[in-house]
Amino acid sequence: MENASIDNKPDILQRFFSLKGKVALVTGSSSGIGREIAVSLAEAGAILAVHGRDHDRILETCKIIDRNHGKASPFKADLMETENCRKLTEDIFKAFGRIDILVNCASINRRKRISDVSPEDFDEIVSVNLKSQYFLSQAVHPIMKSQGGGKIIHIGSLNTFYGLDTVSVYGMTKGAIGQLTKVMAVEWAADNIQVNCIVPGFFTTPLIKPLLADEKKEKWLRNRIPARRIGNTNELVGVAILLSSDASSYITGQNFVVDGGFLAGGSWNRDEV
Numbered sequence: 001m002e003n004a005s006i007d008n009k010p011d012i013l014q015r016f017f018s019l020k021g022k023v024a025l026v027t028g029s030s031s032g033i034g035r036e037i038a039v040s041l042a043e044a045g046a047i048l049a050v051h052g053r054d055h056d057r058i059l060e061t062c063k064i065i066d067r068n069h070g071k072a073s074p075f076k077a078d079l080m081e082t083e084n085c086r087k088l089t090e091d092i093f094k095a096f097g098r099i100d101i102l103v104n105c106a107s108i109n110r111r112k113r114i115s116d117v118s119p120e121d122f123d124e125i126v127s128v129n130l131k132s133q134y135f136l137s138q139a140v141h142p143i144m145k146s147q148g149g150g151k152i153i154h155i156g157s158l159n160t161f162y163g164l165d166t167v168s169v170y171g172m173t174k175g176a177i178g179q180l181t182k183v184m185a186v187e188w189a190a191d192n193i194q195v196n197c198i199v200p201g202f203f204t205t206p207l208i209k210p211l212l213a214d215e216k217k218e219k220w221l222r223n224r225i226p227a228r229r230i231g232n233t234n235e236l237v238g239v240a241i242l243l244s245s246d247a248s249s250y251i252t253g254q255n256f257v258v259d260g261g262f263l264a265g266g267s268w269n270r271d272e273v
Helices: 002-017 032-043 055-067 083-096 119-147 168-191 206-213 215-224 237-244
Strands: 023-026 047-052 071-076 101-104 150-155 193-200 255-258
Touching (some): 032 047, 032 071, 047 083, 150 237, 193 237
Parallel strands (some): 047 071
16 A cells, blocks of 8 residues: 555646646746746746846746746736736737736835835835736736636735834735735635735845845844744745645635744744854
């Protein structure tokens, strides 16, 4: 019986986790977490629509996927303009004839105290972090519904649940994403569309480079995280593949925290290295 179980494992993995033939749009996949997720979904068999605002960096992601024998096509769009969300969706649908997975990873931040945030700062962050996720999801919904279902994955933040200074607008958008995940999951459950959110902790991405460059803040981060280290972006891909695959067909409306234990609590000795 043990040998039979071992022999069947590849079939089980293919059955539940293979993304072969699925078309996935990962916004913000020209770098950072978005790139890591895009490359990993391609390794699991998905055909990737790689999105970003910098054409050269988009092509870099496509080349990585190509080197790994995956399939990827570049799509450039500025998601600060809401009308580009629908156009991007239409372009991808024309190219592939379907969209099975949407990962809303595009995100920006401006670290300022509330008193220093301008209306332009506010509008820019809300447009990319919240409006684009909302209207891209709205645009792919009829496509996924007509196909019999789909997967939408939002990318949140520790700020979805945890307050930090100098990120008021960013934190507001990420908090809203947590609630949007639940509402979309409820509204679209009947269409067999699962909507979930990945909530990353502190990872080695361009967004937190300024924090890691500050010795005091970097030390605070490491001591505050029970795992005592900053996460590597490849540690996010497992949950991304899960939520993109048939293995998550009965999982919807959830926020999946991947943070090395940050939100779980702290230590009495947190000031020690």
